[in-house]
Amino acid sequence: MKTIGIFCGGFSSEFEISIKSATTILNNFPDGFEAFLIVVKEENWTARYKGIEYSVDLNTLSFQVNSKNIKLDLGLVYVHGNPGENGKLQAFLEMKGIPCINSGALASELSFDKWYCNQFLKGFDILVAKSLFLTSKNDFTIDKIIEELGLPVFVKPSDSGSSYGISKVKTKEELAPAIDFAFNEGNTILIESFLDGTEVTCGVYRKPSGIYALPLTEIASENEFFDYEAKYLGKSEEITPARVSDEIKIQVQAIAKRIYQLLQLKSISRIDFMIVNNIPHVIEVNTTPGFSPASIVPQMIACDGNTIKEFWTEIFEVEIK
Numbered sequence: 001m002k003t004i005g006i007f008c009g010g011f012s013s014e015f016e017i018s019i020k021s022a023t024t025i026l027n028n029f030p031d032g033f034e035a036f037l038i039v040v041k042e043e044n045w046t047a048r049y050k051g052i053e054y055s056v057d058l059n060t061l062s063f064q065v066n067s068k069n070i071k072l073d074l075g076l077v078y079v080h081g082n083p084g085e086n087g088k089l090q091a092f093l094e095m096k097g098i099p100c101i102n103s104g105a106l107a108s109e110l111s112f113d114k115w116y117c118n119q120f121l122k123g124f125d126i127l128v129a130k131s132l133f134l135t136s137k138n139d140f141t142i143d144k145i146i147e148e149l150g151l152p153v154f155v156k157p158s159d160s161g162s163s164y165g166i167s168k169v170k171t172k173e174e175l176a177p178a179i180d181f182a183f184n185e186g187n188t189i190l191i192e193s194f195l196d197g198t199e200v201t202c203g204v205y206r207k208p209s210g211i212y213a214l215p216l217t218e219i220a221s222e223n224e225f226f227d228y229e230a231k232y233l234g235k236s237e238e239i240t241p242a243r244v245s246d247e248i249k250i251q252v253q254a255i256a257k258r259i260y261q262l263l264q265l266k267s268i269s270r271i272d273f274m275i276v277n278n279i280p281h282v283i284e285v286n287t288t289p290g291f292s293p294a295s296i297v298p299q300m301i302a303c304d305g306n307t308i309k310e311f312w313t314e315i316f317e318v319e320i321k
Contacts, residue, residue: 003072004036004072004075005036005072005074006037006038007022007077007084008021008079009039009041010080011041012080013081013164014081018081021080021292023037024291024292024298025312030312036050040089045058047070050065072098074099075089075098077089077090087104087107088105099321101266101319103267107264108287111269111286112159113188114159114190115131118131118190118284120262120263121282127280131190133158133190134190135188142176145175151194152194153168153169154191155167155175155179155189157185158188159186165182165185166182179191195281195283197276197277198275199272200216201217201296202273203269203270203289203296206266211260211261213253213257214304215241215300216240217241218243218244221236244275248275252275265285265287267319268311271284272284272285
């Protein structure tokens with residue numbers, strides 16, 4: 001029986017959300033594996049094995065249970081943000097010779113950075129919002145930003161998978177504080193023009209029969225946008241299936257599957273869109289989407305007539321070589 005560590009926790013603001021996601025996966029794990037959580041913290045890594053926590057040896061990625069040495073055969077990285085969603089853990093596992101079930105280091109790092117991912121997708125004629133990239137607060141004047149993008153704009157950390165640090169800016173006076181706020185969460189930031197439309201998201205994974213798109217979910221946030229409160233604290237209405245035409249649904253699913261292929265993603269990814277005048281624009285790509293019982297992807301799976309356990313069983317059939 002193969003042993004699989006589900007890596008969770010991490011160094012970002014979404015530490016607890018990651019553990020909830022990983023626990024949902026663990027509680028619905030495919031048969032035939034011995035799975036457990038590995039909680040990643042800056043000070044140590046611990047394995048939660050049969051109700052007890054054990055210190056993980058980072059040199060061997062193993063831990064001792066009495067006189068028995070438990071060593072990983074496979075890894076499933078489900079850390080939201082650093083160091084999982086940005087590919088660092090995947091690279092570490094690759095160096096240790098431990099196969100990873102989800103997207104690899106390069107695909108994870110590219111999709112994690114909102115600016116670089118959207119520039120990559122633009123090269124394949126995939127529509128994204130007009131944007132500016134800042135490595136410091138002095139890269140552009142406030143007047144230049146407004147001249148280029150108008151108002152309102154979204155200001156967000158580019159190199160952070162977190163829902164923190166994001167602002168919708170409606171006035172000139174709000175722009176500088178929003179930039180400061182974003183730089184508190186990331187080292188680079190992205191300022192995007194406002195896309196006025198319907199927000200939808202599409203889960204994509206690979207079945208034995210090929211790349212498959214789940215039903216779309218429409219996101220109607222009670223807040224100004226789909227921020228942390230809307231995403232995790234119930235401040236949004238998530239409608240599955242989305243209230244869009246069949247034509248739009250087919251178009252969005254086709255683009256999502258193309259992106260999945262272009263980025264060479266694995267396992268489950270969720271791709272967010274804004275539909276503007278019946279034209280889909282990509283917002284961002286999530287390679288480690290939330291997976292708590294209330295999260296969007298489990299809602300999509302249920303709408304598709306599948307169970308979470310059957311869903312992960314399909315993924316494991318494809319991703320374990």
